[in-house]
Amino acid sequence: MLIRVIYVSSAVGPQTSTVTSAILKKATAWNKANDITGVLCQGQGVYLQALEGQRSIVTKLYSRIYADPRHTNIEMIHCESIAKRRYANWSMAHVSLSDIDPTTKVDWPEFDPYSITGLLVMARIDELLASGTVIENPDS
Numbered sequence: 001m002l003i004r005v006i007y008v009s010s011a012v013g014p015q016t017s018t019v020t021s022a023i024l025k026k027a028t029a030w031n032k033a034n035d036i037t038g039v040l041c042q043g044q045g046v047y048l049q050a051l052e053g054q055r056s057i058v059t060k061l062y063s064r065i066y067a068d069p070r071h072t073n074i075e076m077i078h079c080e081s082i083a084k085r086r087y088a089n090w091s092m093a094h095v096s097l098s099d100i101d102p103t104t105k106v107d108w109p110e111f112d113p114y115s116i117t118g119l120l121v122m123a124r125i126d127e128l129l130a131s132g133t134v135i136e137n138p139d140s
């Protein structure tokens with residue numbers, strides 16, 4: 001059974017490109033080997049991640065990510081059983097929230113993923129992906 005989970009968290013320390021690269025390197029390799037797909041949005045002090053895959057695997061991965069000291073205040077904002085993946089093309093797409101262009105910022109003026117629903121977050125992630133804000137796509 002497939003599920004999709006979305007969580008938000010607060011970065012511990014600055015979100016440097018070194019930290020982000022280390023996370024993405026590990027994530028893409030492990031996710032590919034374990035048939036996990038998703039998106040990691042990062043910037044402005046937060047992480048916002050969607051994870052899709054077999055329920056048992058996503059559950060274990062989520063616990064591992066939850067325990068990672070590089071972030072804190074982790075809140076699951078969405079979890080659902082799915083028939084079809086939304087992010088099937090990405091082992092872990094990377095969207096930099098700091099690089100969001102001004103037009104997107106107008107659509108999402110007060111970016112606070114802690115205060116909006118998972119469905120709204122998912123719609124925003126989809127907009128970001130559609131507008132080509134993905135800055136790293138190791139699978140393509």
Ligand SMILES: Cc1cc2nc3c(=O)[nH]c(=O)nc-3n(C[C@H](O)[C@H](O)[C@H](O)COP(=O)(O)O)c2cc1C
Binds near residue numbers: 027061
């Ligand atoms: C924001 C964030 C997102 C992460 N996403 C993934 C991921 O999608 N897949 C993954 O394998 N590890 C991911 N990690 C890394 C895991 O938390 C963990 O460090 C890694 O799986 C190695 O675990 P281990 O040291 O217990 O072997 C992420 C870490 C952070 C901070």
